[in-house]
Amino acid sequence: MTSLAYAAKRYLLSILLLLGVAASATAQNADQLPSWNDGKAKQSIVAFVERVTAEGAADFVPEAERVAVFDNDGTLWGEQPLYFQLLFALDRVKAMAPQHPEWKDKEPFASLLKGDIKTALAGGEPAIVDIVMTTHSGMTTDEFDQIVRDWVASAKHPKTGRLYTEMVYQPMLELLAYLRANGFKTFIVSGGGIDFMRPWTEKVYGIPPEQVVGSSGKTKFEMRDGTPVLMRLPEINFIDDKAGKPVGIHHHIGRRPIAAFGNSDGDLQMLQWTCSGPGPHFCLYVHHTDADREWAYDRDSSIGRLDKGLDEAGIMSWTIVDMKADWNKVFASSP
Amino acid sequence: MTSLAYAAKRYLLSILLLLGVAASATAQNADQLPSWNDGKAKQSIVAFVERVTAEGAADFVPEAERVAVFDNDGTLWGEQPLYFQLLFALDRVKAMAPQHPEWKDKEPFASLLKGDIKTALAGGEPAIVDIVMTTHSGMTTDEFDQIVRDWVASAKHPKTGRLYTEMVYQPMLELLAYLRANGFKTFIVSGGGIDFMRPWTEKVYGIPPEQVVGSSGKTKFEMRDGTPVLMRLPEINFIDDKAGKPVGIHHHIGRRPIAAFGNSDGDLQMLQWTCSGPGPHFCLYVHHTDADREWAYDRDSSIGRLDKGLDEAGIMSWTIVDMKADWNKVFASSP
Structure with missing residues (x-):
């Protein structure tokens, strides 16, 4: 960069800074x-x-x-009505069920697969931890990342029907x-x-x-x-x-x-x-x-x-x- | 900001961007x-x-x-000759010793206080963990922060005599x-x-x-x-x-x-x-x-x-x- 260009840049920069100050004051006053x-x-x-x-x-x-x-x-x-991550876990249970025939007789999965969320979650925290651990582990971090991306791009909220x-x-x-x-x-x-x-x-x-x-x-x-x-x-x-x-x-x-x-x-x-x-x-x-x-x-x-x-x-x-x-x-x- | 000032800013910005590109190319070529x-x-x-x-x-x-x-x-x-954090821990043992008369008969502290680092660390990892835990816990995070700041501002390296x-x-x-x-x-x-x-x-x-x-x-x-x-x-x-x-x-x-x-x-x-x-x-x-x-x-x-x-x-x-x-x-x- 020549010293002339440098001087020009300095000059323009100082003008811009002044304008910038005005702009930011304006922006602050405007409703953000x-x-x-x-x-x-x-x-x-x-x-x-x-x-x-x-x-x-x-x-x-x-x-x-x-x-x-x-x-x-x-x-x-x-x-509401449940933490969205828990709704994700419930969707994962359904998606993973074909690979887990044993879930038919095992709570909380059996109730979940029948659509009876209330009974499934009646076990309280241990039941929730079981569902989350089962659906959130056993894969690489990259694989889980992709599973979440796919779900977020497609799954719909049960009440509003909208993407989460x-x-x-x-x-x-x-x-x-x-x-x-x-x-x-x-x-x-x-x-x-x-x-x-x-x-x-x-x-x-x-x-x-x-x-x-x-x-x-x-x-x-x-x-x-x-x-x-x-x-x-x-x-x-x-x-x-x-x-x-x-x-x-x-x-x-x-x-x-x-x-x-x-x-x-x-x-x-x-x-x-x-x-x-x-x-x-x-x-x-x-x-x-x-x-x-x-x-x-x-x-x-x-x-x-x-x-x-x-x-x-x-x-x-x-x-x-x-x-x-x-x-x-x-x-x-x-x- | 008026629309005139806005237009002027846009114009100056475009010039500045051009100059900026030139400047950054120059900077990249210069030796950083x-x-x-x-x-x-x-x-x-x-x-x-x-x-x-x-x-x-x-x-x-x-x-x-x-x-x-x-x-x-x-x-x-x-x-070298030891991780600086370990040298910090050794300094802390000395600083804390007056409040711990029992350390006189307790390894690895007894050897440390005699200046015999080799014997103190002969216990390997358990001895080091003992020293670090003793000197790094028992206070609030804010208090520990201040202890580290004080040490870093004053302690000198044993070989070079310089601040760490x-x-x-x-x-x-x-x-x-x-x-x-x-x-x-x-x-x-x-x-x-x-x-x-x-x-x-x-x-x-x-x-x-x-x-x-x-x-x-x-x-x-x-x-x-x-x-x-x-x-x-x-x-x-x-x-x-x-x-x-x-x-x-x-x-x-x-x-x-x-x-x-x-x-x-x-x-x-x-x-x-x-x-x-x-x-x-x-x-x-x-x-x-x-x-x-x-x-x-x-x-x-x-x-x-x-x-x-x-x-x-x-x-x-x-x-x-x-x-x-x-x-x-x-x-x-x-x-």
Whole structure:
């Protein structure tokens, strides 16, 4: 590059920076959260982001420390009538049944194959662990990745008839983009399986695999016909739920988030950990209050129960999103 | 922003982009690896980077997939006469001794406190695990972070008398920067402790905490006087070495790297995993051949043994860096 070209570039760059500043101020003023009604929830989000991004101000946070963590089930996409990953596991049982004639007489598989989900899941956690382990292990990580991709591209939700990835919340997609536009790094921290989410989170949420934290099974490196593979074992490695969420955050991210978003008691410790940090911080609960457009549930729900968290949010003055009142749109496209 | 200003910005942007292309071509031609002598090693690195970044070419790799993983001990900084983290642990034993009068009669601590490291470590792995667990647990994650920061800022290497962070390899710093300038995301994947590295890797290597993978102990979320803390427990969580490295990579990063850099048999499976991927890939071993400027060791060393890896590198035609011949500078500043 000649020095003339260099000088020209410097000059143009300075003009562009000035224009850029004007553009970003304009963009900040324009509404980047159009699916959020004006109200306390939206105002508290915008106020926090403006507070930590205002250079020179007391609460300014450098970009590297702008870590925001999001629960997935019930926070970024739906979770009713059952966690979507459990619906995936049930579909897998059906797909795998021809290779497992013994399942006809073995619970919880026998009931599942008769379509009696209630009886199948009556065994509680051990039954669920059995179903998940059976359907999530015994293959390589690459093979499982492909199985998830195929399912996500074709399986339909039993109530809405839509692809599961069409059941993500439009206001939360806007929130993710708004935070990233303001220098935040967005992470998922979910009780769901890390390898169940990674094949599609980049496309759907703009969150790459290395920014997904979740529950996991153990894997083992081995040689298969001279080729290295990672085999998925039927053993739990880590449960990223409740008190496990701060542990997962520390393990994967290695610094304390300044913003956390959840919807259930399973997220409570993540919010407590985030909102007890030394600097500015922000905690938000999505409260499912919209039985017409989505579902309404909280203290008594077996899926996504929000009970202790609702009390704590009141005490700590965390932001609570009333889905019915705060969101003018729930899903990206209408059914 | 007015539409006129917008049009002006678009116009200036297009000029700037043209200039930018010229600038980046110039930058690519300029030598970004000045501490590397011209030779096969340097040429193979540059050839690989140019191959995967050439848009439209068959081997082009999108930025999101340009994941490069680096071992730490012996690859990015020294590891002789003992792993630096072990020297940290020995310093901690001395610092903690006044609170532990019982150590006077308890091995391996008794020998350590007499300065007899050889006898202390004669117990092999159990003795080392005992020393590491004792010095790395029993405090919160925040407290441990501060202990590491203090040590790194003051402790000196027994042979060179330099800060440990001054014993990082200048050619590798240049390589990290060169890869990042070409759209790579750089990760550490080390057998060393994840929380021992994170407090300083951003400053020293430009690698943020969330891109550090390593061995870890278990942590537990709990309330201490009403404040949430993560306590470090004296239990191994994960050993990120040998066959553990691909497991750690999958767990933390969730996609297969396209470039891997190591120096010992502990890195072999990481290199095998990286270089058996479906697309273009690059594997490199740093061979310690310079007894004058650093250390010379390979097949018979108990620290950083490179034996099977050296054979495999030959068979697979991986790049081998001969430190003595390939690096015109080892450390960033002279002793």
